[in-house]
Amino acid sequence: MSNATAQAGVQVTPAQWDTLPVAQLTAHPGNVRDIKVPAKFQADIKANGVQEPLYVVRTHGDVPQVIDGFRRLAAAVAAGLETVPFTARPVIRIDALTPHPQNAREELDINAAFVESLRSEGCRVPVKVQRLDGGVVQVNDGNRRFFGAQEAGLTHLPYEWDDDDRDAAGQFLDMITTAQHRKALSHGEMTAAMFSASEAGAQVGRIAKAAGVRQKDVKAVVKVKGDKALSDAVASGTYAWTFDQLAALSEFADDAEALATITEAAEEAEDDDADEVDWAIRIERTKREKRAKAGAHRAELEKAGQKVRDMAELSDRATPVWRLKTPDGGRITAEGHAECKGQVWVLEDAEDEQLKPYCTSPALYGHAEPGSPMGGSGKSTAQKEAEKVARAAVKKGNLEWDAAETRRREWLTDLIKRRNLPKDTTNTLIGHVNAALLGGTWGICDDLNKEPTTNILAGLLGLTGDKAKHRTDFPEHVAKDPRRAPQLQFAAVAAVREKNAPRAAWRTDDQRAPWYRTPTGKWFAILEALGYQLTPIEQSVKDNEPYDPNKKKRAAITAAEPEQADQAPADDAAAA
Incomplete structure (x- = not known):
């Protein structure tokens, strides 16, 4: 038998039924009956073959026993057919069934996945049927399968007879108990x-x-x-x-x-x-993305002949170049230190994207740190430890900020590419665009055409490769549908907003930057009104509260679908 055996009784067309040799069936005496086949029925079998499958089970010794279909088998023998279709379970034609007129389920939920499952694997659970007066065969249990099978194009359903004496009350009780007894897989x-x-x-x-x-x-x-x-x-x-x-x-x-x-x-x-x-x-x-970038940077430095070291290899005297001073207090730039024999490049933290230049011995090579003319920071061990803890917290916060930024821009990209948005959401986008262009706020005039903005905008529009190189070509690579104009115009404004929302926006220590934090908080309020769910670090900026990366917190990160967003408050739109 073929692979289709597992699907016996549930095929879409008779051609897909499994078949058995007529000789194999007639070799078993129990399958041969003295039946008079009507001439019209015999002529149909001879002309079209057996269309309805025989119900056949395997008895002891793997002998095929016909349960239903003796007349069809006799007609097949008389017609000289070599094979007949069969099913390993009782089936009934769907067009012979009548749905229950008062099915308990008000909503059958015949979704595409359910129909596709029936089309692919057939109906595996028999419907329960009952013969009523007048020859009507009614589906007492399995009406969802009945209607779903019709949509899937099935011709038959597996079935079992309900109790003949089951009254109407019992039928409704069966609907309750069978529904309660079903439990979906976890x-x-x-x-x-x-x-x-x-x-x-x-x-x-x-x-x-x-x-x-x-x-x-x-x-x-x-x-x-x-x-x-x-x-x-x-x-x-x-x-x-x-x-x-x-x-x-x-x-x-x-x-x-x-x-x-x-x-x-x-x-x-x-x-x-x-x-x-x-x-x-x-x-x-x-x-992982940061480690990949750091690996690429390290390879680039080594190719250029730069000395690369691990942090563990450096002595306590080693100092990052940005902290160095000349003996008279002047600043030493990275370019100015490039020729120093003590320069090495190190990855300060496992999550850094770039290696940083260090001087292995500032005093030896004529440099000094702030607060100490020739080497040494002048700080106590406790002060150094406190600085170390603070730097670790900043690095952790920066990591969370970068992760939130990636997620936020993915959400924006999804919002911008949607073909249909609710009217309220569309009006809100238009309000932000108008406020930004007419009010000239948030760096729209200064930053709209800068390279960082262009790079962000390309990402929000889904442009990559050559399409993302030239800003003047962007209009040619986006949808021409005028109904998408609000999303596309909003994308340009959003790119400026994102360009002006750097890491410094979350900081409230001595590196705080209120000129970034305040407008970024307003931007996050706008996104939240559109349906974006802020992460804790973004929420702290919006609320203008300090953020502690080490504090145990729940991470609220499931974003609502943009099309479900409510309209932003009018005063928020005006603040844009």
Whole structure:
């Protein structure tokens, strides 16, 4: 028998039924009956073959036993047919069924995923039917399957007879009890079943259709479940990992530390809150991107013949170039220090994108630090330790800021590329654009055409490669639909806003920059009104509150869909 055996009884067209040799069936005496076949029926079988499958089961010794279809088999023998279609379970034609006139479900929820699952794998659960007066065969249980199968193009459904004496009250009670007894698979059970199906030989497309998910979701499950480190990570707790999170996990299969951090976030997540895990993934992804950039910078320096060292190799005398002074107190620039024999390049922190120039011995090479004429900072051990802790907090805050910036711009890109936005959202975008252009605020006049703005705008518009090189060509590479004008104009304004929202905006220490923080807070308020959900570090800027990167906090990062956003308050639009 062919692969279709598993789908017997649920095929879309008779041509797709499994078949059995007539000789194999007639070899079993129990299948041969003395039946008089009507001439009209015999002529139809001879002309068109057997269209309705025989219901055949396997008895002891693997003998095929016909349960229903003796007349069709007799006609096939008389017509000289070699094979007949069969099903391993009882089926009934859909056009022979009548839905229950008072089905308990007001909303059947026959969605595309459900229909595709039926089309791919057929109906696996029999409908329960009852024969009424006049020969009507009514579906007492399974009306959703009945209507879904029609949309999927199925011709038959598996069925079982309801009790003949079941009264109308009993039918409604059955609707209640069968609905209550059904329990959907948990997300973990679903992913485990998908992986088992893959191991058993099911192709990705077939699994996706049966489960009603995307093919990339199936691939993510298979990859994670097939890797021991990843599988152990997701199996260590009760958290229900989303498909997107499983796909992201595969990026860290070779990074035990990152996996541990993400898994810890999953263990601490409250009520399967995806926010915590999404944020942990975002942070780890940002770290990886920074390490890649640092690796590229190091390779560039080494190619240029520069000396590169690890921080651990430097003595306590080593000092970053930006802190150095000449003996008379003058400033030493990076360019001015380039020829110093004591210059080396180091990666100060694992998450830095660039290596920094250091002088291995300022006193030896004639430099000085502020506060000390020739070497030495003049600071106590306690002061140095306090500075070290403060620098670590700043680095952590910068990392979170960078991760939030990437996420924020992805959200903006999604908003800008949407074809249809609610009228309120569109009006809000227009209000921001008008306020920015007519009021000339927030650097629109000064920064609109600067290179950093152009680079950000290209990203928001989804332009890459050659399309992102020349600003004057941008209009040629975006949608010409005039209905998208508000989004495109807003993109230009947003690029300026983002250009003027640097890391310094979150700082409230001695490096605070209120000229960045204040307008950035207003910008975040506008985005929040549009439906963007601020991360804690962004929220602190919007609220003009200090931010402590080391404080234990919940990471609210699930953004609402832009089209669901309410209109921003009028005074916020005016403040733009």
